[in-house]
Amino acid sequence: MALRGIKKWLFLILQVTVCIYFFLNSTSAECNVCQENQVACINSTSFYLCFGDSNPNMDVLYHCKEGFECTEFNAICLQASATRAPSCGSTSLCGQCTAQANALFACLSRTTFQMCYGAVRPTGQVGYCPSGFVCDATSDAICVSTAGEYTVTCDVVDSSTETTTTTSTSTTQTTIATSTIPLTPNEVCAQQTRSGLYPTMPNDPFCKRYIHCRNMRGVEYSCAPNTYFSIESKACTIDQPAYCT
Incomplete structure (x- = not known):
């Protein structure tokens, strides 16, 4: 009986040690x-x-x-x-109208959102927060400045990049910053070499929306109910991919 008790305590000590290791090394x-x-x-x-x-x-x-x-x-x-x-x-609250106290909107990513109008799921056009703002479901303002207190509701980073180019002369130095904002259907298709179905940019966390490209021009569509757009197969499927919300 005493030996069983010792083993139990050793197991608990091992669990605590593992937790401390991950905490200190992450x-x-x-x-x-x-x-x-x-x-x-x-x-x-x-x-x-x-x-x-x-x-x-x-x-x-x-x-x-x-x-x-x-x-x-x-x-x-x-x-x-x-x-x-x-x-x-966390991405558990992405696209969840219930994450907002009044069900006004749902955050789809750090900087994108859709309106809910009191419904369970968001609908309509995707909105974009201005530069320096994030979608915060703890506020009725939708987008909150990162200069103050804010909460990131849906920690999904949009597929945007920022590059800086510096040009020097003998007397001046100019820094030009450019950023890529979420792409329109035509801009998505301009990056493809053939017609077909492609994910939106940024990717739709619900795996519902996709871009149909044909002759370098694109139109956005949604998959039928109970189907999901698969990035791998580039088609709407009945199997929900693991990365979908």
Whole structure:
């Protein structure tokens, strides 16, 4: 009996030690920023590869399998754990009208939203927060300035990048900053080499919306009820991908 009690205490001590290890050895990583394991998590389950660069390569978006989360560890995707948060915030409230006290709107990402009008699911046109603002469901203002207090409701980083080009002369130095905002259907299709179905940019977290490209021009559509747009198969399917909200 005494031996069983000792084993129980040793097991509890081991659990506490593991928790402390993960706490001390994990960092609070930023979304869409290259980590030491050479990946940039864009939400709790999806990531880009970095290939030794300081900026992620956005040619291919990878997804952890169901029940796993994107982390800063070498294994990249680890089984979801209550004692270890993912590298890039929570996506559980993405697209949820109930996340907002008055069900006015739902945050689709850090900077995009849709109106709810008291319904369970958001509908209509996707809105975009201005630069320096994030979608915050704790406020009726929808977009809240990052200069003050705010809460990131849906920690999904839009597929946007910012580059800075510096031009020097003998007397002046000019810095030009350019940023890529969410793309229109025609802009999405301009990046493709053939006709077909492609995901919106940024990706729709509900996997409902997609772009139909034909002759370099695009139109946005939605999948039929109870079907989801699969990025891998580039079609609407009855199977919900693990990365869909």
